[in-house]
Amino acid sequence: MAANDTQPTECQGNETTPLDIAVVGAGIIGVLTTLGLLYHGHKVTVYERASNYSEGGGAIAFTGVARECMKQLNPFILEALQQVGEANRHPMNRYWDGFHPTTKELAQSEESLLFQQSAHELDYTGCIRSVYLHEMAKALPDGIVWFDKELESYSEGPEGVKLRFSDGSTAQAEAVIACDGIHSKARRLLLGEDNPESRPSFAHKVAYRAIIPIAESISALGEEKANNQCAHLGPDAHMLSFPVAQWTLSNVFVFVHDSKPWPDSHYLTAEVEKSEVVAAISKWGPSIRELVDKMPEKVSKWAIFDMADNPANTYARGRVCIAGDAAHASSPFHGAGACMGVEDALVLVSVLETALSRSVRSG
Ligand SMILES: Cc1cc2nc3c(=O)[nH]c(=O)nc-3n(C[C@H](O)[C@H](O)[C@H](O)COP(=O)(O)OP(=O)(O)OC[C@H]3O[C@@H](n4cnc5c(N)ncnc54)[C@H](O)[C@@H]3O)c2cc1C
Known part of the structure; x- marks a missing residue:
């Protein structure tokens, strides 16, 4: 479970009714999406297949655009990168x-x-993946990340989405953001197992x-x-x-x-x-x-x-959406992959905010 430092996840004062959101996958995009959702006032539970944060020890670099998105999502995400990363000196x-x-x-x-x-125009801050992931995870409130939870299927009902895991357990959420990586189970469930768009x-x-x-x-x-x-x-x-x-x-x-x-x-x-x-x-x-x-x-x-040969024709259906590599795994040139996932997270947080404030206004 995560450490008990809750400060970076304190809500910044959302006027709307928060949602109860399940994030599937605790990779870089799942964790930073969670930090963004918490900061914007939502309740989040994360379900991760592995027994712990499983990012490897290789390096990764983030562009200035991604860093700006991090700041808007939750300033702590950027601070964590600056803490463990190196900007180019030249x-x-x-x-x-x-x-x-x-x-x-x-x-x-x-x-x-x-x-x-x-x-x-395109400056990078590089870091070691696992170090950055663990630095971000320190800020997740205790008890919100569930490990050894491999998503197997889901169904939607009037109350929300019911998630089923390979250990036989289930969970309920009002909405699901699946950040379960390039072989995303959620993408296959969303688009169809036999759909070529389900396979990279x-x-x-x-x-x-x-x-x-x-x-x-x-x-x-x-x-x-x-x-x-x-x-x-x-x-x-x-x-x-x-x-x-x-x-x-x-x-x-x-x-x-x-x-x-x-x-x-x-x-x-x-x-x-x-x-x-x-x-x-x-x-x-x-x-x-x-x-x-x-x-x-x-x-x-x-x-x-x-996913270049068969890009997904949609990233969302009903109350479930996919983000990060689950949605659009790309070749890693010009820091495209994870940086796009950071943009996904900010778009999702912003869209939820707009949709919820409209529903408050319209009663
Ligand atoms: C060689 C290389 C270099 C790269 N360099 C860069 C770079 O410099 N900059 C950049 O922006 N991008 C780079 N990328 C791309 C980047 O690595 C990915 O875009 C990014 O790691 C995707 O993160 P993610 O969280 O979406 O997916 P992942 O990191 O794959 O995380 C998915 C998580 O979901 C979990 N999971 C999977 N299935 C399930 C399930 N059924 N139920 C529950 N949990 C599940 C996994 O265990 C994992 O923890 C590079 C890629 C490669 C291959």
Whole structure:
């Protein structure tokens, strides 16, 4: 259960009658949606399939737009990110040639800068996922998160929605916001099990990810590049490197095109040998080869699945809606995925507020 610090979830003075809302899924979007709903005066219960908060240790970055939405949802959500995250120090987002430079010196020179974009338009704050999730969860009032509750089905009646879980238990709510991720059960229940819109498809990209000491990154990329967020481009692949954990660690992502089908869409991550990544960038410049060489012997590999082939034609039916990856899992480029989920949360809180204040006015 969550800690007992209730201050960031104190209601900011909602004039309307609050709703009793069930949030399904305690990932990043489920937790921040809950914090937003509580702050805007609703009663919330969260049902999570896992036995605890289960976000992995990889890094994630949030744009300025997402951070503004966080502030409006509940200022604590943004404060928590600022507490555990790192903003880019450089005023530009820079895209470097990772392939052609034949020496590390050349790779660090302006000659290798392919293009750049003002960070004011699209600046990122990066953090370690699990650290941010736990920081946010500290603010959830004790007793509102129920773990080991896997949504299996639901039905709607005049009183609201009845949720059924795989352990045989049930729960009642006036409305449901399902943030149950890319394989969302709620989406399948909402759109139909056989509907192609219920299933994500392989984007034919895989992401290798490792977190290494910043000193290793400095050795490969140089001080300036290692201490800032950088994209490194090359044929059939691109890389991201950015500092996390107060500039003590460097998060390294290698995104590689993969023409083969992914073996099992239910397992999107695998631990693989570093040699697989080394082979994928073997023709790149020495700076990038050295960076990849600094990765540990075992590296996380993520299959990128998204809803681009079969986007859902609706995200809501009756009193149930889907949000975050459950609604529109996307390829993680330009920090699209979770950032869109943050926008979902703010839209939902605002729409509820408008609808409830209209119903109060009309009696
Ligand atoms: C390599 C990679 C890098 C990325 N980088 C970024 C980035 O920098 N910036 C960005 O904005 N996005 C990024 N994304 C996308 C981002 O990770 C996702 O959009 C985000 O994590 C989705 O959060 P969520 O809470 O919607 O889903 P999830 O994190 O998947 O959480 C879903 C939760 O629901 C629970 N659950 C599932 N089924 C049930 C059920 N039946 N009943 C109850 N609970 C259930 C799960 O256990 C889980 O806790 C990246 C993605 C990848 C693959």
